[in-house]
Amino acid sequence: xxxxxxxxxxxxxxxxxxxxxxxxxxxxxxxxxxxxxxxxxxxxxxxxxxxxxxxxxxxxxxxxxxxxxxxxxxxxxxxxxxxxxxxxxxxxxxxxxxxxxxxxxxxxxxxxxxxxxxxxxxxxxxxxxxxxxxxxxxxxxxxxxxxxxxxxxxxxxxxxxxxxxxxxxxxxxxxxxxxxxxxxxxxxxxxxxxxxxxxxxxxxxxxxxxxxxxxxxxxxxxxxxxxxxxxxxxxxxxxxxxxxxxxxxxxxxxxxxxxxxxxxxxxxxxxxxxxxxxxxxxxxxxxxxxxxxxxxxxxxxxxxxxxxxxxxxxxxxxxxxxxxxxxxxxxxxxxxxxxxxxxxxxxxxxxxxxxxxxxxxxxxxxxxxxxxxxxxxxxxxxxxxxxxxxxxxxxxxxxxxxxxxxxxxxxxxxxxxxxxxxxxxxxxxxxxxxxxxxxxxxxxxxxxxxxxx
Numbered sequence: 071x072x073x074x075x076x077x078x079x080x081x082x083x084x085x086x087x088x089x090x091x092x093x094x095x096x097x098x099x100x101x102x103x104x105x106x107x108x109x110x111x112x113x114x115x116x117x118x119x120x121x122x123x124x125x126x127x128x129x130x131x132x133x134x135x136x137x138x139x140x141x142x143x144x145x146x147x148x149x150x151x152x153x154x155x156x157x158x159x160x161x162x163x164x165x166x167x168x169x170x171x172x173x174x175x176x177x178x179x180x181x182x183x184x185x186x187x188x189x190x191x192x193x194x195x196x197x198x199x200x201x202x203x204x205x206x207x208x209x210x211x212x213x214x215x216x217x218x219x220x221x222x223x224x225x226x227x228x229x230x231x232x233x234x235x236x237x238x239x240x241x242x243x244x245x246x247x248x249x250x251x252x253x254x255x256x257x258x259x260x261x262x263x264x265x266x267x268x269x270x271x272x273x274x275x276x277x278x279x280x281x282x283x284x285x286x287x288x289x290x291x292x293x294x295x296x297x298x299x300x301x302x303x304x305x306x307x308x309x310x311x312x313x314x315x316x317x318x319x320x321x322x323x324x325x326x327x328x329x330x331x332x333x334x335x336x337x338x339x340x341x342x343x344x345x346x347x348x349x350x351x352x353x354x355x356x357x358x359x360x361x362x363x364x365x366x367x368x369x370x371x372x373x374x375x376x377x378x379x380x381x382x383x384x385x386x387x388x389x390x391x392x393x394x395x396x397x398x399x400x401x402x403x404x405x406x407x408x409x410x411x412x413x414x415x416x417x418x419x420x421x422x423x424x425x426x427x428x429x430x431x432x433x434x435x436x437x438x439x440x441x442x443x444x445x446x447x448x449x450x451x452x453x454x455x456x457x458x459x460x461x462x463x464x465x466x467x468x469x470x471x472x473x474x475x476x477x478x479x480x481x482x483x484x485x486x487x488x489x490x491x492x493x494x495x496x497x498x499x500x501x502x503x504x505x506x507x508x509x510x511x512x513x514x515x516x517x518x519x520x521x522x523x
Contacts, residue, residue, distance in 0.1 A: 072097040073113060074136040077143060080171035085164050094167060098160040105156035114151035114196075115144040121151075143170065147181050153194040166190045246281055246294045272393055277301040279389035280382075286430045287385075296350045300357035301386045307337030307358060331370045334359050353382055361386045364422040384424040388415060388431055391423075396441065408439035408454075409498045437464040438495060444469060445497040446481075455480060465495065 076093040083090035104111040114121040120137050121127065129137050144150075147170070154163075165188040173184050182195050280301035284294050308316060311333050315326045322330060337358035341351065360376075360383030363369045367376065379387070395411040406414070412432060419425040436457040438444055445451050452469035459468075459482070466484035471477050485492045 071133060071136050072100050074140045076167050077171050078139060080164075080167040085168065090164075094160060094164045097167075098158070098163050101154050101158060101163070102156075105154065105158070110153050110155045110194075112151050112153040113140075115141050115149070148197050149181065150196040153196070155192040155194070158192040162190055162192060166193050246291060246298055272390075272397070273302055273305055275393040276304060276386060276389045279393060280385050282434055283385050283389065283427065283431055286434050287427070296353050297382055297385065299350055300354040300382050301389060303337070303341060303354050304358050304361045304386050304390060305333065305337065306340055307333035307335065310336040310340065331362075334362055335371055353380075356380055357382050357386050359383075361390050363387070365424050366421050368422070379424075384427055388423055388427055391415070392431070396439075405500070407498055407500050408435070408442045409437070410500075412437070412439055433464065436467045438467050438498070440467075442467075443472075443499040443501055444495045445499060446483075447494045447496050448492075450476070450481075450493075451499065452481065459484060466491070469493075 072093075076097045079090050079093040085091070101111060108123075112121075112123050118141050119126050120129070120140055127137070144152075166185060169181070169184045169188055169190070173181070181197070185191075185193060185195070277298050281294050281298045284297045289297065312329055315322065315329045318326065338355050341355045341358055357380070359371070360379050363371075363373070363376070363379050363383065364387070365379060365384060367373075367379070392408075392411055392415065395406045395414065396408050398405040412435065415423055415428050416432060419428040434457065436454070438454045440454050440456060442454040443451065444454060446469065450471050451473040452471040454467045455470040456468040458464055458466045462484040466482070468480055468482050470480050481493055483491065483493050483495070
C-alpha cells in the first residue's frame with residue numbers, strides 16, 4: 071500500500087515537496103525494516119493479484135483501489151516483480167518512484183534502461199517473458215550473482231546439471247547485458263580480491279574482463295554469452311587438483327608444479343563428460359584446455375596438434391593473467407600493481423599474448439587500470455576508480471582520493487584549465503610492497519617461479 075501511494079504521489083508532486091518526501095520516507099522505512107531481516111523485499115503481480123515475496127496480499131473493499139492501481143502499473147510496464155535490496159537509499163528510491171510514475175511507457179527504451187540512466191542500482195526488475203529475475207540486474211547484483219554461482223560450483227555443483235546449467239546461462243547473460251548497457255559499470259568490481267576465496271573471485275573477474283574485451287572487439291551478444299560462459303569455467307580443473315598443492319602458501323616444487331599444470335586437461339575432461347555437448351559448451355572445453363597456452367604456443371599443456379590458439383582462448387589468457395597478477399599472493403617475491411601488470415602484457419605482446427588483443431585491453435583499462443594507487447601532481451594520493459572516459463588519453467583515468475582534504479572525492483584527470491591538465495599522475499604506488507615504484511623492470515616478471523597462475 072505504501073508503494074502504491076508513493077508512486078501515485080510521485081505523479082503529481084516534485085521531489086522537494088513535503089507530501090512527496092513523506093510518502094518516500096514512509097516507504098523507505100518499511101523497506102529498510104524488511105530488507106534488514108531478509109536482505110531484499112519483492113513485490114510482484116500474478117493473475118491480477120499482488121504478492122509480497124511468495125505470499126498473496128489479501129485485498130479488502132478499502133484497499134482494492136490501491137492494489138488495482140499497482141496491478142495496472144505493473145502490467146503497463148510489463149513487470150512481473152520488483153525486488154528492493156538492502157542498502158537502498160531514500161534518494162535512490164525517490165528517483166525510482168519518479169521513473170515509475172512519470173516515464174513514458176511507450177516511447178521509453180525500457181524500465182531497466184530508465185532506472186540505469188537515473189542511477190537506480192538496488193532495484194531488480196523481472197519483466198514479463200524474461201524468464202528469470204537476473205535479466206535486468208544492476209551491476210553489483212550481476213557481479214554478486216556470478217560470485218554466488220562460483221561458490222556453488224566450488225562446493226560440488228556440476229556445470230552439467232540441469233538446474234546449474236540454467237543458472238550459468240542466466241548469470242552469464244546478466245553479465246553480458248550489463249556490459250552492453252554500460253561497459254564501465256563492472257570494471258571497478260574486478261578489483262575485488264579475496265585471498266581465501268581466490269578461485270571464486272578469480273573466475274568472476276576473468277569472465278567480466280573477457281566480456282569487456284570481447285565487446286571492445288565487436289563480438290555479437292550471442293558470442294559474448296558464449297565467451298562469458300567459457301571464461302567463467304576456465305579454471306574448473308583446479309577443483310580436481312590436490313588441495314594441498316592448490317593452497318600451498320610457498321613456492322611449488324617440480325612435482326607440485328606438474329600437479330598444478332594438469333588443471334587445463336582436468337577441466338576439459340570434466341566439461342566433456344558432465345553435460346550434453348553444444349557449440350557453446352565445446353568452446354568452453356577448448357578455452358579450459360587453452361588458457362595457459364601462449365600466443366606462440368609455448369606454455370602448457372604442450373601439444374603438437376594445434377597450430378594456433380583460438381580467439382576465445384587468447385582473450386581468456388589475457389584476462390586470466392591480468393587478474394592473477396593483480397591479486398596479492400603470499401608466495402610471490404613481490405606483488406604487482408595493475409599498472410605493472412599492464413606493462414607486462416604490453417612487453418610480451420606478440421609472444422605470450424595476441425598483440426591486437428593486448429592493445430584493445432590497454433585501451434579498455436587505460437594506462438593506469440582500476441585499482442592502481444597513484445600520487446598526483448597536487449600531492450594527493452588516490453585509487454583509480456574508472457578507466458579514462460571515451461576519447462580521453464589513456465593516462466587520464468578517474469581517481470578517487472584517499473588522502474588529503476578532499477578524501478573520497480573523485481577527480482577526472484582529463485580535466486583541463488588554462489590550456490593544461492589540472493592534475494597528472496606523478497608516481498605509481500605499491501602498498502603491498504611498501505611504497506613507491508622506482509620504475510618497471512620487465513625482468514621481474516618470472517611468472518612460473520612467482521606463481522603467475
